[in-house]
Amino acid sequence: MTVIFDLDDTLYAEMEFVRSAYREIARKHGRELLGPMLDAPSPREAFDSTGLPIGELLPIYRNHFPDIRLPWQSLYTLASLKNRGHRLGIITDGRSLTQRNKIRALGLERFMEEELIFISEEVGCDKISGWSFERVMELCGEGERYMYVGDNPMKDFVPGNRLGWETVCLINGAKGENLFSQDFSLVAKENRPKCCVDSLTQLLGFDSLKKL
CATH class of the missing domain: 3.40.50.1000 (HAD superfamily/HAD-like)
Structure with missing residues (x-):
């Protein structure tokens, strides 16, 4: 078959991939961002919590090699x-x-x-x-x-x-x-x-x- x-x-x-992306974002832009991202109810709200432009975050999210x-x-x-x-x-x-x-x-x-x-x-x-x-x-x-x-x-x-x-x-x-x-x-x-x-x-x- x-x-x-x-x-x-x-x-x-898939949330394991999402959390891997959050960790990569925090490594690149500051460890203090990780907690609020992990606490956010959705990826969109996690991105918003960083205060960074979405255009800087999406490439990391999509292209990082996930843990x-x-x-x-x-x-x-x-x-x-x-x-x-x-x-x-x-x-x-x-x-x-x-x-x-x-x-x-x-x-x-x-x-x-x-x-x-x-x-x-x-x-x-x-x-x-x-x-x-x-x-x-x-x-x-x-x-x-x-x-x-x-x-x-x-x-x-x-x-x-x-x-x-x-x-x-x-x-x-x-x-x-x-x-x-x-x-x-x-x-x-x-x-x-x-x-x-x-x-x-x-x-x-x-x-x-x-x-x-």
Whole structure:
């Protein structure tokens, strides 16, 4: 089976990246800025708390090499799936440099096939367009089975559902700090995932993901 993952708030908690950016901003512009940024309820308000121009902060936020780690649940699940013979990849929205830095910092290259990593800025369209999903199917073949694992019901499962993929939502994978709502009442029924898990390790019990 080919298993494609979302990146932010699925394989790791995106707020860890955000806090890494805050620390980098504080290193460059003053340690006294860190406390107010960490206390702010959102990145926008954190930036406002510094009193610095947003044009000086955004490049640091987007381009710094983040101090982030892969949670054990992700590490164990990815290693197990790869050892079972499944093909793994990523479809994520975002800027190329930002997302590539995250992938490198998390050590995901050891699990993911490079040709199955799709970043919206690199391919010229976001995930909801479905292009990256269709490209995965072209690369892996018509007889293959496909799964997409994400966290955002507003967009993560739309193309996979349309194309007949198994779609799985990780609930509260960021331990209450998900940057996007997981309120399924806000999306149409046909755009909801086919199933939900509380931990990525639950994927290992799926019949479709047992050893090939």
